[in-house]
Amino acid sequence: MNNSNDFWKILSERLRLIRLENDFSNEYVANYLEIHRETYRKYEKNPKNMSIDLLCKLLDLYQINLLIFLNEIMAKCH
Numbered sequence: 001m002n003n004s005n006d007f008w009k010i011l012s013e014r015l016r017l018i019r020l021e022n023d024f025s026n027e028y029v030a031n032y033l034e035i036h037r038e039t040y041r042k043y044e045k046n047p048k049n050m051s052i053d054l055l056c057k058l059l060d061l062y063q064i065n066l067l068i069f070l071n072e073i074m075a076k077c078h
Contacts, residue, residue, distance in 0.1 A: 006077040008048055015044050018062050032061050
């Protein structure tokens with residue numbers, strides 16, 4: 001697996017884990033983001049098409065800094 005595939009897989013797993021750690025449903029997160037639940041579920045499984053604005057809003061929900069979050073993902077890719 002190359003680093004690009006690793007990045008998306010790790011990002012997907014991390015988004016799911018953070019949601020579960022906060023005891024949030026897909027529906028709750030989708031409502032917060034003002035998108036359909038199915039759309040959020042797809043983003044969580046494959047975040048490649050998620051906009052940076054939406055990712056920022058999602059991380060705001062969890063009170064996570066974007067740069068720290070991305071650095072953690074990148075560190076796991078290597």
